Amino acid sequence: MTQPQYLVARLRTTLAEDPRTAEQGVRVTVRGDHVVVSGDVATEERRAEISEVIKDVAPELVIHNDIRVVGADEPTRREELR
Known part of the structure; x- marks a missing residue:
């Protein structure tokens, strides 16, 4: 299995470069076989797409x-403004 820090880097890069997401401000943490993504996005669709991209990279x-x-x-x- 890939080292967690390399997997985190790959997921962050993919989330930033994939046209479905293009997100740079999302935090990614990997613990064992769990990945936690957090941050803010503008739409529910974008939120769901982030999960889909992660599933594609690390099912x-x-x-x-x-x-x-x-x-x-x-x-x-x-x-x-004051």
């Missing part, structure tokens, strides 16, 4: 997707 791992979906909507009111 033997159990995925714990702790990614939060945070809206990137336009502001509803003017922001006042």
Whole structure:
């Protein structure tokens, strides 16, 4: 089996380069046969795609997707700077 640090690097690179995800801000941790991904994304679809990309690269791992979906909507009111 691949060393955890090499697997983490491969997963991070794949998440950044795969056109389905193109995510650089996602944290990846591998512990045994489990991978935990965390961070923030704009849509539920992107969150699901991250799990799919990881399954493609490392189907033997159990995925714990702790990614939060945070809206990137336009502001509803003017922001006042002080």
